[in-house]
Every structure is written in structure tokens, then in C-alpha cells.
Amino acid sequence: MKRKKWKGKDRLFLMENYQEMTNRELAQHLDSTPGAVGYQLKRLSLRRSKRWTEEKEKFLRDNYMRMTNKELALKLGVTIYATERRLATLKLRRFRKWTPKREQFLRDNYEIMANTFLAKKLGVSELAVAKKLSRMGLTRKTRRKWSKRKEEFLRANYKRLSIKKLADTCGMPPDYVKNKIAELGLK
Numbered sequence: 001m002k003r004k005k006w007k008g009k010d011r012l013f014l015m016e017n018y019q020e021m022t023n024r025e026l027a028q029h030l031d032s033t034p035g036a037v038g039y040q041l042k043r044l045s046l047r048r049s050k051r052w053t054e055e056k057e058k059f060l061r062d063n064y065m066r067m068t069n070k071e072l073a074l075k076l077g078v079t080i081y082a083t084e085r086r087l088a089t090l091k092l093r094r095f096r097k098w099t100p101k102r103e104q105f106l107r108d109n110y111e112i113m114a115n116t117f118l119a120k121k122l123g124v125s126e127l128a129v130a131k132k133l134s135r136m137g138l139t140r141k142t143r144r145k146w147s148k149r150k151e152e153f154l155r156a157n158y159k160r161l162s163i164k165k166l167a168d169t170c171g172m173p174p175d176y177v178k179n180k181i182a183e184l185g186l187k
Contacts, residue, residue, distance in 0.1 A: 004032045006040060018046050022079070052086055064092050094124070098132060110138050112175040117183045146172075146180055158186050 004010075010030055017026065018041055023034040030037065041047075056076055063072060064087060073083040087093070102122055109118060110133055119126045133139070146154075150170045157166060158181055167174040 004030070004036060011040065011044060014040055014044065015046065019048055057086070057090065060086060060090065060092065065094060103132075103136065106132060106136065106138065109179075111140055112173065113179050114183070117179060120183075151180070151184070154180060155184065155186065 013030065014026060014037070017029075021029070023037040023041075026032075026037045027034045059076065060072060060083075063075075067075070069080050069083045069087070073080045076083065078086075105122065106118065106129070109121075113121070115126045115129045115133075118129045122129065150172075153170065154166060154177070157169075161169070163174045163177050167177045170177065172180075
């Protein structure tokens with residue numbers, strides 16, 4: 001996106017609406033990026049004064065173990081970052097014990113699954129997976145990335161081509177292809 005020249009009317013709109021709208025909504029309205037909106041808010045010393053109500057805090061306490069930070073943020077109408085900060089303030093941590101079975105799952109799958117997918121399967125954050133892999137001394141020998149083009153090819157052909165043919169065409173091991181199909185929710 002081309003860098004936007006901020007005009008007086010843009011800043012005025014920010015001042016009048018920043019309390020009611022998210023940075024993303026402001027960015028869409030102003031044809032800008034959320035980061036640029038955040039920068040302008042900081043430059044203008046504008047801070048949102050939304051307080052965490054008892055109701056919102058109760059919702060966090062009741063649901064933080066069942067929902068991701070992203071889901072909590074969407075439900076509460078706040079940013080993921082605000083959710084993370086509030087969870088930390090309230091000392092609400094998701095700690096799931098690393099059982100031998102979970103560790104074995106990591107050992108068996110870290111080479112063929114991305115951290116995102118491992119995290120979903122284990123019900124932990126990507127950061128928790130990355131830290132545990134590091135502590136266990138597990139590093140991936142090859143870094144194989146799924147480009148947008150490969151993903152599009154997979155989406156378009158996963159029903160009509162075999163896993164082997166998909167793997168050969170994408171230049172990925174068959175296990176990577178199977179996991180990517182599952183990760184993308186393709187059936």
C-alpha cells in the first residue's frame with residue numbers, strides 16, 4: 001500500500017472516532033493501515049480510555065482456558081494485544097502440562113507439521129510449541145514453506161490428484177501435503 005499523506009480532516013476524523021472504532025475500522029475508513037492509524041494516534045497523544053468492566057473480566061476468567069486470545073478478543077470487541085495484557089494483569093495463564101504422550105506427539109510430528117498446526121492439535125500457543133521444541137533440542141532439518149501459489153494449487157487439485165502426485169508437483173513430502181490439507185480444512 002502506498003504511504004498516505006495525512007490531512008487535517010483525517011486527523012479530525014481520528015480525534016472524533018478513535019474511542020468508538022478499532023484501528024482496523026479507522027484504517028478502512030481512512031484508506032490506510034492499522035499501523036499508520038496507531039502511529040497517528042500516538043503522535044496526537046490519543047489513548048483509548050476503555051476500562052475493563054467486571055463483566056468483561058468475568059468473561060475472561062470463565063473462558064480463557066476454552067478460547068484462544070483471538071476468539072476472546074473478537075467476543076469482547078478488543079484487540080488481541082489488549083486481551084493478552086489483561087490476561088497477564090489478572091495472572092490468568094494457560095498452562096498445560098507437557099505429558100510424555102504430548103512430547104512424543106511433538107517428536108513424531110515436528111518435521112512434518114508447522115508450529116501453528118502442532119499448536120492447534122495440542123491446544124497450546126505457537127509460542128509454547130516453539131519453546132518446547134527448543135527445550136527438547138528438536139530443530140527442523142529443512143524449512144519448507146507453502147507459498148500462496150502452492151496452496152492455491154493444492155486447493156484446486158486435492159480432490160482430483162493423489163497425495164503422491166500433489167507432493168511431487170509441490171516439491172513437498174507426502175506427509176507435508178496430508179497435513180497441509182488438514183490444516184486448510186480441505187476434505
